[in-house]
Amino acid sequence: xxxxxxxxxxxxxxxxxxxxxxxxxxxxxxxxxxxxxxxxxxxxxxxxxxxxxxxxxxxxxxxxxxxxxxxxxxxxxxxxxxxxxxxxxxxxxxxxxxxxxxxxxxxxxxxxxxxxxxxxxxxxxxxxxxxxxxxxxxxxxxxxxxxxxxxxxxxxxxxxxxxxxxxxxxxxxxxxxxxxxxxxxxxxxxxxxxxxxxxxxxxxxxxxxxxxxxxxx
Numbered sequence: 001x002x003x004x005x006x007x008x009x010x011x012x013x014x015x016x017x018x019x020x021x022x023x024x025x026x027x028x029x030x031x032x033x034x035x036x037x038x039x040x041x042x043x044x045x046x047x048x049x050x051x052x053x054x055x056x057x058x059x060x061x062x063x064x065x066x067x068x069x070x071x072x073x074x075x076x077x078x079x080x081x082x083x084x085x086x087x088x089x090x091x092x093x094x095x096x097x098x099x100x101x102x103x104x105x106x107x108x109x110x111x112x113x114x115x116x117x118x119x120x121x122x123x124x125x126x127x128x129x130x131x132x133x134x135x136x137x138x139x140x141x142x143x144x145x146x147x148x149x150x151x152x153x154x155x156x157x158x159x160x161x162x163x164x165x166x167x168x169x170x171x172x173x174x175x176x177x178x179x180x181x182x183x184x185x186x187x188x189x190x191x192x193x194x195x196x197x198x199x200x201x202x203x204x205x206x207x208x209x210x211x212x213x214x215x216x217x
Contacts, residue, residue, distance in 0.1 A: 004047045008195070010185040011054040013078035013202060016110040017087065019096075020074045020103040031073055034101060036166070038075040039192070041092045043167055045083065046190040055079040055087060056200055057192030058121055060207040062163055062176060069163035077192070078110055078202050112203020114183040119206060120199035123189060124162060124173045167191060176206065 019038040025031055042055050049055075056079060061072020077084060084107045087093060096102040112118060163174045172191050179201045186200035194200035 005049065005051055005190060006047075008187050008189055008198075009046065009051040009054040011056045011078065011083075011188040011200065012080045012185050013056060013110050013112070015079065015081050015084055015107050016204075017077045017084045017105065017107050018074060018103075019077065019093075019105070021101060022103060025101050026073060030101070034096065035071050035073075035075060037092045037096060039165060040167060041087060041090045042075075042077060042192045043190055044090060044092075045087045046188070046192060049083060049086060052185075053080055053083045054188040054190075055083050055192055056121075056186060056188045056194075056202055058119065058202050058204045059163075059174070059176075060119070060204055062121075062174075062206065064161050068160045071163060071165065072207065074207075076202075076204055078204075081107060110203050112181050114181055116181045116203065117178060117205060118181040118201040118203050120177050120179055120201045121193050122175050122177065122196055122199055123191060123193040124175045124196065165191075178205065 021031060021034045025034050039057065042057050046054050055077050058076040058078065059071050059074070060076060061070075061074050063070055063072060077087065079087075088105055088107075093102075093105070097105060165172045165174060172193070174193055177199060179199060181201045181203055186194065186202075187198045188194055188200055
């Protein structure tokens with residue numbers, strides 16, 4: 001029986017792979033399903049792969065439009081050649097290719113030098129800490145452990161300006177920061193994102209052409 005990986009593992013961002021839809025995917029309104037497939041495949045690869053060979057996820061087109069965060073139309077993955085080859089062999093990605101939904105899937109060497117500028121895509125647990133769903137889950141955990149919780153806890157909805165990605169029943173909130181690229185492997189969770197305390201700065205910068213869409217809306 002295969003043991004599924006959890007927690008934080010290591011990513012070696014020596015190579016990258018861009019997952020981009022063909023124009024028809026966007027025109028037909030299939031972009032959300034396309035992005036969902038690409039991201040869930042990365043999660044699957046990390047859960048089933050080696051703890052020290054994770055895939056990191058970048059969303060360079062991430063932006064806010066009319067007050068709501070959007071992931072953009074491109075998913076860029078970083079990892080070893082072996083990890084990205086394994087990703088391309090997954091059923092969901094092969095299905096996108098068979099249906100002609102994705103542009104050329106070419107694994108290329110990642111060019112990023114320590115000291116240069118890059119972007120970290122961080123899982124933000126703080127964003128949903130006081131959401132109604134988070135409070136319900138906290139109550140359920142407390143009940144299982146026999147711990148009393150206050151009857152009334154103030155809840156706050158999660159800001160729609162924070163990107164929310166869905167992985168089955170799990171909702172992962174993601175934010176980005178630009179920072180200096182460091183040398184060595186990166187600490188990455190199974191969803192492909194890093195944590196606030198250890199941002200994994202990838203050799204990629206946000207796509208500025210997608211910014212300012214609120215102003216244009």
